[in-house]
Amino acid sequence: MAQGGFVRVDGDEFWHMTKVLRLSTNDRVELFNGKGGLIQGCIQMIDRTGLDFVALEDPILVLPLTTQWHVFAAFGTLKGGRADWLVEKCTELGAHSVTPLLTDRSPTISENRVDRLQRVIFAASKQCQRLHEMALNPPMKIDHLLPLVAQSKLSFVAIAEATPLVSTLTSSRNESSGLIVVGPEGDFTEKEVNRMMEAGATAVGLGPHRLRVETATIALLATLMLWSDSQPTPNS
Template identity: 35%
Template sequence: MTRRYFVPELSPTGGPLGLPADEAAHAARVMRATPGDRVVLFCGDGREAEAEITSVDKRHVFVLAEPPRNVDRELPFPLSVAASLPKADRARVLVEKLTELGVTQLQPLVCQRTQLAPSPAAIAKLRRAVVEASKQCGRNRLMQIGEATSFSQYLHQTDPDAASLIAHPDGHSLAVTLKSSGGDDGHSPVQIAVGPEGGFTDAEVEQAVETGWQRITLGPRILRIETAATAIVARIVLA
């Protein structure tokens, strides 16, 4: 598989450029890049460019890039996930899997049972994890991660035309709910909410239902945050 590197700014005409410091370090020290190697550069907005490495040292890697082109590997509909993020390692796993599955946006939630809201530094690390996962899976458009927000505020910012699904043990089956809401047509926007350890409170669920959200269940077993979110997304994307 061709090696991929993230370059936030790609010239529309191509030409010589240096990889960003962290990408250069990975290319030189981990991937053992050498002049003449062919690579792919992507900038996160849907474009990618083939390039050839021209020089390498311990801190710098220079390439000659071809003009970038749009290469679409995105889902045919917007898919967002709002979740009370688990602890660091598990949050990274969640971000990796949602990126691989094509989620458009991840919104960190602060709910009544959230133990610790993610710090700006933690959000920054997760955004870097999006880049790493995109390099691996071939996405050219980065999944967006918002700043942490309260569940109540989030409900007032959501898309009223989307199929809106909130995970809750007494909900209906995902398949039935998707069919009734139009979320299985492959085109309509879908938004998913997953609560913290211990789940959403009854008041939070009631508030969501009052604004048009539908409760869904994933069966009799209690799933961790990252498992539940990934399972719901996989069911929607891979069905």
């Protein structure tokens, strides 16, 4: 859509813009498509069923971040909105993707929950103005994760009493992408840990306390995002 073009906004987005944000005619807004496309414009008209947005400029395409951490977390059995919180914070922190990991101690995740998590990602992307939507991948078993670990330059697995993450990063090569793997409540089995380590994963610790699945995931992701952002670019 070029400058002067129109978009009709209805449904949930129309309700959010007019009832929650209380936008009205002539208010300036930005629309984005979750794939890097961004366009500025204003509300030209509002009626009972929707509103008309008119573009005031040509759209721009924002390139994705070079930092790409992929989260694999066994959160299928989490209760009380904890999985929602995990996925929401991964979206805000900038994870490239999240994959529900199926393990011996967390073997399933319902389809209804996957649909709900996709809505959580959409809402969080709008709230934090993330222009490239985080991918929510289909649930994956350990067997299918192992080849990804083997192919990745960096793969970190949260393991109690392992070498602290920050200590590991001081000797790690400069990378801005990799895999983050967090086990279920009750942790991975010894066999699962051994298989991931044999595939090339690095076990890392996250402090002296036993962390919940969602806490461990966010602690690991936040540290790695900050570490990646602090690394010099190859041309610097």
